[in-house]
Amino acid sequence: MSLRLLIDVGPLPRASAIAVRSENGKRLGSVSPFGVREAQAGGGYGFAVPPNLVQDGRVRIKLAVKHYGSALRAPSATEVRKVSLVCAPS
Amino acid sequence: MGHRPRGTSRRSFLAATAAFAGVSAVPTVGRATPKYVRYNATSKEGAAMLESYATAIKRMLALDPRDGRNWFRNAFIHTLDCPHMNWWFFVWHRPYLGYFEQTVRELGGNPEFAMPYWDWSATGGEQPGYCIPKPMLEGILTPIDQAYNQYISSFDTFYNYLNPALEAFWSGLSNEQLSALDVRGMPTLASVWDQAKATMFATTPYARYLKTGNACLDDDTQVAVSKETVDGGLSAPSFTDFNSGETDQHSQMAPRNPLIGVLESQPHNLTHNNIGGVNHVPNSQLGFMQDNLSPVDPIFFLHHSNMDRLWDVWTRKQQSCRLPYLRRGASWDKYAREKFMFYVNSKGQPVTQVEAGSYVSMAQFGYTYQPGTGEDMIGKCPIQVAARAVKGTVKNGVAALAASPRALLEKSNAVIAKVTIPYPSSPSAPRSFAVLVNAPGGNTDTSAKSPYFAGSIAFFGFSPKMAGMPATFSVPIDRALRSAQAANAKTLTIQVVPRSAPGTALLRGAPATKLQAASVTVW
Numbered sequence: 001m002s003l004r005l006l007i008d009v010g011p012l013p014r015a016s017a018i019a020v021r022s023e024n025g026k027r028l029g030s031v032s033p034f035g036v037r038e039a040q041a042g043g044g045y046g047f048a049v050p051p052n053l054v055q056d057g058r059v060r061i062k063l064a065v066k067h068y069g070s071a072l073r074a075p076s077a078t079e080v081r082k083v084s085l086v087c088a089p090s
Numbered sequence: 091m092g093h094r095p096r097g098t099s100r101r102s103f104l105a106a107t108a109a110f111a112g113v114s115a116v117p118t119v120g121r122a123t124p125k126y127v128r129y130n131a132t133s134k135e136g137a138a139m140l141e142s143y144a145t146a147i148k149r150m151l152a153l154d155p156r157d158g159r160n161w162f163r164n165a166f167i168h169t170l171d172c173p174h175m176n177w178w179f180f181v182w183h184r185p186y187l188g189y190f191e192q193t194v195r196e197l198g199g200n201p202e203f204a205m206p207y208w209d210w211s212a213t214g215g216e217q218p219g220y221c222i223p224k225p226m227l228e229g230i231l232t233p234i235d236q237a238y239n240q241y242i243s244s245f246d247t248f249y250n251y252l253n254p255a256l257e258a259f260w261s262g263l264s265n266e267q268l269s270a271l272d273v274r275g276m277p278t279l280a281s282v283w284d285q286a287k288a289t290m291f292a293t294t295p296y297a298r299y300l301k302t303g304n305a306c307l308d309d310d311t312q313v314a315v316s317k318e319t320v321d322g323g324l325s326a327p328s329f330t331d332f333n334s335g336e337t338d339q340h341s342q343m344a345p346r347n348p349l350i351g352v353l354e355s356q357p358h359n360l361t362h363n364n365i366g367g368v369n370h371v372p373n374s375q376l377g378f379m380q381d382n383l384s385p386v387d388p389i390f391f392l393h394h395s396n397m398d399r400l401w402d403v404w405t406r407k408q409q410s411c412r413l414p415y416l417r418r419g420a421s422w423d424k425y426a427r428e429k430f431m432f433y434v435n436s437k438g439q440p441v442t443q444v445e446a447g448s449y450v451s452m453a454q455f456g457y458t459y460q461p462g463t464g465e466d467m468i469g470k471c472p473i474q475v476a477a478r479a480v481k482g483t484v485k486n487g488v489a490a491l492a493a494s495p496r497a498l499l500e501k502s503n504a505v506i507a508k509v510t511i512p513y514p515s516s517p518s519a520p521r522s523f524a525v526l527v528n529a530p531g532g533n534t535d536t537s538a539k540s541p542y543f544a545g546s547i548a549f550f551g552f553s554p555k556m557a558g559m560p561a562t563f564s565v566p567i568d569r570a571l572r573s574a575q576a577a578n579a580k581t582l583t584i585q586v587v588p589r590s591a592p593g594t595a596l597l598r599g600a601p602a603t604k605l606q607a608a609s610v611t612v613w
Contacts (some may be wrong), residue, residue, distance in 0.1 A: 006349070014289060015368045015376060017309065029319070030310045031369065034359040035381045036289045037275065037343065038174050043334075044349040048322045055559070074127050 003049035007031055007062065008082040009075075010042040016067040022053055024061040030066075049085070059083070059085055064089055122456035126191075126204035126398065130213055130533075131223040131392055133460065136206035140225045143205070147230050148199030151237060158434035159193050162241065162252055163259075165378075165385035169286065169434040170271060173340035174221070177333040179354050180401045182340060182387070182393050183445050184432055188455035190391060192436040204457050204545050209497035210307065210361060212417060219463070220315055221306035222365075223469060226389050233297035233387045234377060242386075245287050253283070267431050274341035289376075290383035292366075296375045298387055299367030307364050315358035317463055323352035324404050324467040329417050332404055336421075340428050353400055361393055397456075402452060403464040411471030416450060426450075444508035449471035482584060482608040489608030491582040495528070495574040498582070498610065502555035505542065507567045509586050510556050510607040526585045527570035528577070536587055540574035584608045 009018065009031055016039075018031040029047040033039035053059050064072040064082055108414065129136035131441025150161040173182050188207060195203040208226075212219030230237045242248050262281045263271075277283045300306070309313060326332035334350045337343065364371075365387065366380025376385040385391070408415035417425050433441035448454060464523035482489030489509075509525060525544040533542060544567040567584075574582070584606050 013298055013374050015363075015380065017363070017369060019308070024129060027310060029313055029356060029357075030360060032310075032314075033361050034362045036285075039174060041343040043175050043343075043355075045355045046349060046352055048318065050334075061357045068369050074292045 001052070002087075003051070003059070004086045005047045005049050005059070005082060006044055006082075006084040006086060007063070008042070008044045008079045008084075009033075010081050012042075012065075012079055013067060014039060014060055015090045018080065019062075019064045019066050019072070020047060021062045021064070023062060026050075028053075029082070030059065038045075093507065094412035101287065111421050115540040116280075123204045124452070124456055126202065126455075126457040127460055128204045128395055128457050129206050129460045129461055130193035130212070131226070132212070132217075132219075133206075133289070134524050135460075136223075139200070139203060139223060140223075140231065142200035142203045142392075143194055143388065144198075146194040146196075146203075146236065150196040151230075151241070155252050156258060157180075158259075158438045158440070159197070159436070160255075161242075162386065163255065164190060164193075164434065167432045167434065168385045169275070169282065169290065169546060170276065171341065171430065172355070175334050175343050175350050176337040176338040176340065176427060177245075177335065177407070178446060179351070180398070181425075181449050182397050184452070185430065185433055185441070185449045186400070186455070187394050187398060188433055188449075188457075189433050191436075191455065191457075196436040201253050205391050205395045207399050207459065208389070208392040209308065209396055209462040210357060210393075211317045211320050213317070216482050218306065220312045220508065222300055222389065223392070224305075226392065227302045227305055231388045232301065233292075234294055236294075236299060238386075238504075239294045240299065242297060245291050245580060248291060248587060249283060249287075249424075256282075264364045265599070270341050270429075270431065270491075273339050286383060290378070290381040292375075292377045296367070296371070296377055296390070298365060298373075298377045299370055300381065307361065308370070310471060311360040311364040314356040319352065319356050320400065320464055321467055323356065324400065324407060324464050325470070326352070327413065330416060348402070352365070353397065357391075357596060358397055359514050365389060378475075398452075399462060400457045400464055402459060403467060407468045407470065410469045413471070439592075478525055482582075483611075484605050484607060486607050487585060489584045489605060491608065491610055493582050493610060495579050495582060499568065499571055503521065507584055508607075508609045509584060509605060511586055512604055512606065515558050521585045523588050525567070526587060527567050528574040528579050528583050529585055541577075542570055544570040582610070 005020070005028070007018070012031075012033060014019070014036050017085075020028040020030060028049070029045075031045045033041075034045070049059060055060075056059065061083070063075050065075050066072060067080065076080060092219070109590070128137070129139060133138065147161060150159055150164065153160040155163055164455065167186065171182070172186070173179055180407065190536075191205045194205070195201060210219045225231055229235055233242070240247075241251055256279055268277075271277065275372050289470060306312075313319060323332070330336075332351055332353075334354050363380050366377040366384070367375060378384050379390065405415045416422060426445060428446040429444040430449075431440075431444050432444060433444075435441050452458070470530070480491055480493045482491040507525060507527075526533070526540070526542040527540035527544045528538065529540075533540075536543065569600060571582075584605075586608075
């Protein structure tokens with residue numbers, strides 16, 4: 001059994017990324033489009049979820065937009081459109 | 091659960107390029123005896139190859155820019171034609187690298203040359219895999235070297251050097267090529283230069299962010315290239331899951347299915363961006379690797395050699411599991427007939443073999459890979475397959491689907507049911523279930539002899555954290571469908587019933603399974 005996180009993003013500013021972290025800061029991955037055209041197209045990014053991230057039947061994550069010279073900030077609703085959790089046999 | 095025995099060896103497959111023209115046949119990947127070996131860049135053989143690579147780069151830099159093999163002209167092939175975020179990502183980069191490799195072989199003075207790969211996931215070597223191989227930090231193998239300066243000291247220098255040759259090239263483009271460029275958002279050469287200046291070009295000091303003294307991928311990228319992430323990408327059970335989404339043309343993004351394949355979205359993207367300095371330097375100082383002039387940086391080809399290697403690993407994993415590794419039918423035709431019209435061969439001539447289907451096999455270029463990270467995934471077989479499903483309506487534990495058995499069987503090579511049930515709620519709850527198709531009310535036979543039996547599913551172990559969470563299983567149901575078809579059934583129902591072990595009867599007194607969702611998909 002495995003869990004996957006699907007993050008559907010919209011257009012992102014050039015050379016920025018979305019850091020995906022657990023509640024206690026463990027790195028789960030990054031959404032980092034390659035190229036400007038790709039960053040403008042948006043898309044769905046999948047990540048494996050470690051089993052120990054499930055607490056009380058819930059998965060809690062933190063998303064933050066990273067860009068050089070700027071403080072971390074929360075993504076806007078157009079930057080992160082949807083987050084889904086998928087359960088599948090492995 | 092979930093693993094099947096190792097299957098046929100890689101060399102036992104037909105050495106035939108897929109026959110895609112005019113047919114909707116099931117394609118195969120050929121495996122002719124390889125003449126060339128792509129070594130790990132950190133191996134002794136890989137290091138020797140990098141010396142030949144350096145020799146070839148020196149010659150390619152010196153070539154007249156009207157020659158398509160010129161170093162920067164070659165990079166512009168990528169700028170003008172590379173697909174990303176769609177299902178042609180892997181198959182476009184294979185010939186781009188393959189023809190480039192032949193050119194390096196020709197110009198580097200090494201008839202045995204094959205492009206080494208950078209195994210960024212490797213552990214246990216002299217240095218971690220996530221650090222750039224040392225030879226790639228020195229001399230002409232890094233674009234910050236003075237050898238590049240006469241061409242990229244400023245954007246104007248670059249433009250004045252290359253534009254006359256590109257104007258001549260552009261004037262010779264076919265309408266089909268111009269149409270593809272239009273789709274790409276590059277209707278004129280001026281528009282290409284505008285984009286190159288705005289986001290792709292870098293001057294010599296900033297041409298690559300990672301350099302000696304700072305040669306390792308950052309923490310985020312280390313996660314992206316880790317074996318754990320790569321194994322996740324290699325676990326993809328189907329072409330659809332492995333690749334990024336389908337589009338109508340390779341220069342088009344925004345696929346209907348917007349999911350980007352794990353290997354493209356993670357190790358590919360983050361490595362490109364980190365080497366280019368994303369999140370580490372201002373936009374004005376970003377290097378070539380972070381955008382579509384990335385082949386100006388010689389590390390590009392080692393990076394994509396590894397990406398191509400992982401595609402090969404995944405293909406062999408699928409073959410070992412007897413699972414599809416390509417699309418089929420009309421979808422395959424569409425994929426295979428897409429034209430890649432900008433490659434240049436080792437003589438500097440346009441490549442005439444332009445259809446994508448020609449390149450799903452590595453036999454075209456006669457190479458193989460020295461084994462690297464991911465080989466252990468071969469034989470690890472998924473049980474779930476991707477689905478474009480017909481969803482059922484669940485009532486009283488029975489799913490009714492608006493699809494006839496006959497229609498499903500006629501339109502497919504295989505029919506897969508996806509059923510969602512809750513994870514066991516206690517250690518004593520049933521963990522093994524039978525999937526039944528069109529079973530009548532009152533049926534208690536869940537054995538494999540039953541005409542309604544489609545297959546067994548089972549949970550492995552019990553986890554309190556997973557209790558009650560939905561789990562989706564995929565089960566081939568062709569056999570049971572044929573029984574239903576023989577019975578002239580017009581509708582389709584699916585049930586999941588608990589039993590004590592595969593092949594045994596329904597558990598007496600067992601609670602009804604809470605079937606949460608069911609759907610069918612066809613291959």
